[in-house]
Amino acid sequence: MSFDSRQRYIVLACLAYVCLALAWIFLSDQWLAAIMDLTDVVWLSSAKGVFFVLVSGLGFYFVLQGVPAAGEEKAGYFSLSHILAGQRLPGWLAYALALILIVTVQIIYVRITGVFDHAPLLVLFMLPVILSALLGGLGPGLTATFAAAGVTAYNMQPAGYFAIGNVFNVFHWCLLIVNGLTVSLIGEAMHLARLQEVGRRRQLEETSLELGASEAQFRRLFQDAPVAMALVDRAGGIPAQNARFESLFGYSRAELNCLADWWPRAYPDPAYREQVKADWGVALRRPANNAVNAQGREYRVTCKDGSERLVRIYSISLLDGVLFTFLDITESHRAEQRLRLWTESFERAQVGLVISDARNNTVSAVNPAFAQQRGYGCAEMTGLPVARLFPPERQDDIRHLLQTLTEKPHVVFETEHVRKDGSRFPVLIDVSVLRDPQQRPLNRVAFVIDLTERKRAEQALAAVQAHSNLQQARARLAILNQMQDANAARLRAEAALAALKESESRIKLFIDYAPASLAMFDRGMRYLAFSRRWLDDYRLGDRELFGLCHYDVFPDIGESWKAIHRRGMAGEIVRADEDRFVREDGREQWLRWEVRPWYLDGGEVGGIVIFSEDITARLAAKQALRNSEARMRALIGTIPDLICLKDLSGVYLLCNPALERLVGMKEADIIGHTDYDIFDTEQADFFRGNDRLALEAAAPVINEEWLTFAGDGYRGLFQTVKTPVSDADGQVIGILAIARDITLLRQAEENLRAINANLEVRVAERTAELEALNQSLESFVYSVSHDLKAPLRGIEGYSQLLREDYGQALDDDGRFFIANIRTGVERMGELIDDLLAYSRMERRKLDSLTLDLAVLVDQAIKEKADAIAASGAEIVTDLPSVRVRADANGLSLVMRNLLENALKFSAKAERPRIDIGFRLEEDRVVVRIADNGIGFDMLYHERIFEIFQRLHRLEDYPGTGIGLALVKKAVQRMGGDVWAESVPGQGARFYVQLPVAKPDK
Incomplete structure (x- = not known):
């Protein structure tokens, strides 16, 4: 109690x-x-x-x-x-x-x-x-x-x-x-x-038990949630935070009692703190019925240890506060940045890079620089046999070298590559081998350097050596000339001198236009020869260097370089593949250079040749390639869908962490294996069957399959899209599979089907009820019409007899009363007829036909010819042949009623005038019926189209108040619209909008 x-x-x-x-x-x-x-x-x-x-x-x-x-x-x-x-x-x-x-x-x-x-x-x-x-x-x-x-x-x-x-x-x-x-x-x-x-x-006790269980469940979910969560009340207090919140940011419950404790710790920057406060203020003021901030916002939060985390914060408005959820996206954000940098660097790299499959010796991927050097497109080279890159006569050597790579992790060698057009060029190849956990070769990664310019420089160096030999020959020829006959010696000397000059001219031309920086010095470091590229690279312009000392041309040259020159004069070949320099303008430059001695005929060193090549762009491209690869792998790793790439034989070439969770294996253990190595035979047959369907269709194939994750045991319905991958020539080289979890989507679809089925049943029931109601209403309307008209006919008949038989015996008041009775009976009959017409308009079936608007308007004018003549109104029409889609009877009723309305309210005008015109608006036609009558106030615009609504006294303007309501109902049922415009004392304009009839095909 x-x-x-x-x-x-x-x-x-x-x-x-x-x-x-x-x-x-x-x-x-x-x-x-x-x-x-x-x-x-x-x-x-x-x-x-x-x-x-x-x-x-x-x-x-x-x-x-x-x-x-x-x-x-x-x-x-x-x-x-x-x-x-x-x-x-x-x-x-x-x-x-x-x-x-x-x-x-x-x-x-x-x-x-x-x-x-x-x-x-x-x-x-x-x-x-x-x-x-x-x-x-x-x-x-x-x-x-x-x-x-x-x-x-x-x-x-x-x-x-x-x-x-x-x-x-x-x-x-x-x-x-x-x-x-x-x-x-x-x-x-x-x-x-x-x-x-x-x-x-009893109800309170049950509710209390349910609330207690719900609160306990919420607390367990709150504390065990894998994302950081904190509850903030409307006053700014922090009554609760879960364990993940403390582990993520490092702040304990005792340290954060309210937002005043949180702001200076999490956002030490005052300007940024005020920005975050404003955003949180919006969330704290949001009412509970506007519950969830579905998109979230990203913020930088300073942890207790001083580190900064990037988090996406979502808010859920509750009755007594706001629940904030903190999703840590720091690592994914860094991974996205790394992947973007790696991709850009890979695409812009100027050094050739190729990755090949060590099992079938085919090209897996190349960068644009590698493909352009050989006249191919990147996609065109994917799947190309590695042997196609080498001349036929070197195939045995290449096979032997590839066999050697199965035992060695790294090899550098020089060879020739063949372009798509068949031409050849020298290359230096640096190959590294990637192996699986069983140390079996998996892929080969090769950096390929075009040696064309280097070979040309070496040829120029050889020409310089030949020039030196010619000088020595000329000296010996002079001694010989002294010992021989003067005339014969002179002739031979002249011939040799001419040949020597011709040879020197060719050598000088070759050195001048060598594509590399090249210079030849004697033992005093005086210039003997130099290329134009040398002048350009060292910004010497057109300066004549022959005979000048190198140290005079570059007085700031360091002692380290002089030591290198001395080592070259001593007969040592000194080189550096990657050497960093900082130019005068502050730019960083990487060079590959070589100092090589040249020899006289006696074998002694005659001087040195310096060769240098700017490899800044090449190194930048190599680093960009590494960064691009890292970014690409990070991007694939962040995608929640299952992604894998297979070749035509079903061997896995690529996969993401989501697929690793499915099979319970690492990517290194998956790559190089087929479905039969990973799944049971039935599952593998299913996957390979879908692969073949996609390959046969040469188009994406979508299928659904139930998958169970080996990592956590999760089982869900996945929609898999398998797409054939083709090269630039349209040749299919593999298949890409992307699977998305649609378990929740299917459950929602099933719920929607059940709701739709229930809705269809309810609609059918309501339709049957409405049909029965319409039939009852129709019977009622006709019954009422009959029951109302019967006494009216009696009143009309008796009043007529009374007027005819006793009219003379009645005084003026009596005859006035009889006239009022007959007028009321007549008006009541009109009202009943209009009500029946309005009711029939609600129920009658409409026939949508193509009608000529001008013909219908002319018919309405002819039907009202007597009324028009009696009023003296002028009718002006501007209706060319315009066809509309409408019901013939309904549109005729609309035109008659609007014409009657215009005649009625313009009757008291000095010169009544009615204008009927039209205009086209895209796929609609708007008919205008305008008069110069009394008009009306637009405040009553909606009222004039309501049934029984009148703006004037019955004695001034007769009518039942149903005509315009009947017009609106008819136009709406024909898919159109009706409205009016007016100014009191300046007439009224009624507009009827109907669909234009489309021409027959």
Whole structure:
């Protein structure tokens, strides 16, 4: 029992006890007075009795307060505690108790009535009435009331008869009945209130249990969530944060009591802190019905250890605060940056890079520089046999070299490559071998350098050596000329000199236009020869260097270079493949250079030759290639879909971490294997079958398959798209597979199908109900029409007879009344006809036909010719042949009503005029009917199209108020629209918009 109903019950029981006790004390005092003379002490006795009753009543109240309410589990039993708790007695017991109490009181009354001179003592019978009502409710209370009324009526004088001979007794007897009824109703109300309170308490207990379970589940999910979460109340306090939050940022619960503790720690930069505060303020002010920030925002958060994390923060508005979720995207963001840098570097690299498959000796991938050097496209070279890159006569050497690479991790060698057009060029190849965990060769990565310019430089060096030899030959020839005949010697010397000059000219031409930086020096480091590229690279312009000392040309040359020159003069070949220089303008430059001695005929060193090549772009390309590869792998690694690439034989060439989780293996263990090496035979057959379908179709093939992840046991439905991969020539070289988890999507589709099926059933039911309702409405309308017109015809007939037969006998008022009756009957008939037309327009079937608008307007004008002539209105039409899609009867009704409306409201104009025209708007035609009548205020624009709405008195402008409503209904049913424009006193313009009929194909 609730607090209120229990208290009411206890208070009422105590009051009943007090009343009955007081009545008993007064009666007992009267009994004592009847026995003895107690005039001096009767009031003292009464006072003691009253004091005793009040004290005992108060004690009774506290005793009842201490009695616990009857529990729901004891509803099947009954005891004294149930009575004290206010529970209803069983029906048979309550009625029996009521009768027993009445009989008991009657026995007591019979025993004591002589003492009170046969007074009725009605107060004695209130005790059984009150107890019966309190313990049994309305029924037992009424039983006790009416039983007490009967007994007291029998007891009153004259006793023994059901008659009351005293008005005072009648009043008390009626008061007994009224009090009994009141107490019975109060008892019933108290029992009903108790039942309601029990039901509410049960509901509250169930709700409390559900809320407790839900809160416990939420707390477990909150604490065990794999993402960082924190709860912020509307006042800025942080009442909760989960374990992931503490592990991610390092701040414990004790350190963060409110946002004031969070801001300076997480956002030490004041400007950035204010920006984040503004964003969070929006989330904290968002109402709970606008629950989720689905997109989230990215912020930089400073952790306790001083590191900075990039997180995406989502917010969920709750009733008492906001739940913030922190998704750490630091590593994925870095991976995206690395992948983007690696990809750009790979694409822009100027050095040739090729990756080949060590198992089938085919090209797996090349960069643009490698492909351009050989006249191919990148896609065109993928899958090309490695042997195609080398001349036929070197195939045996290449096979032997590839066999050697199975044992050695790294090889550098010079050879020739063959371009697509068949031409050859020298290359230097640096090959590294990538191996699987079993140390089997997997791929070969090769950096390929074009040696064409270097070979040309070496040829130039050889030419310089030949030039030196020629000089020595010329010296020997001079000695020989002295020993031989002067004329013969002169002729031979002249011939040799001419040949020498020709040779020197060729050598000089070759050196001048050598594509590399090349310079030849004697032992004094004086220039003997140099190439134009040398002048350009060292910014010497057109300066003549022959005979100048190199150290005079470059006075700032360092001692380290002079030491290298001396080593060359000593006969040593000194070279550097990658040497860094910082130019005067601050640019960083990488050179590959070589200092080589040249020899005289006697074998002594005649000087040195310096060769240098700028490899800055080549090294940048090589680094860019490495960065691009790293970025590409990072990008593939962040994609949640399963991605893999296979060759035509089903061997895995590439996969991402999502596929690793599926098979429970690392990428290194997957690459080089087939489905049969990884999955069971049935699953592998299924995958290879789908691969073949895609290859045969030469187009993407989509299939769905259930997959179970070996890593965590997750099983889901995946939609897989398998796409053939082709090279530049259109030759299929492999297949790309991308699988996406669609488990939740399929569940949503199934739910949507169930909802649609249920909706279709409900629509069918509603359609049937509407059809039945329309049929009933049609019957009702025709019945009403018939029932209304029948008395109208009677009124019209009798009024006509009255006017014809008794018109002369009536005075003017009588004839006026008859005229008003006939006018009202006529208007009522028009109103019924218009209502029937409006009803038929709602129900009638429309035939969408191609109609000539001008023809329909002309027909409407002809039908209203008499009315037009009577009004004297001028009709102006501008309607060329325009065809619309509409219902013929409906459009005719629209034109007639609008024409009638224009004639009616322009009748009082000095020269009535009606203009009918049209305009085209894309696929719609707008018909205009304008008049120069009284017009209307645009405030009432919507009202004029409502049924029974009028803007003018009936006496001024007759009508039923249905015409324009009928026009609007007809136009809307034909898929059009209608509206009006007007200014009071300046006429009105009505517009009807209808679809234009499309020409027949």
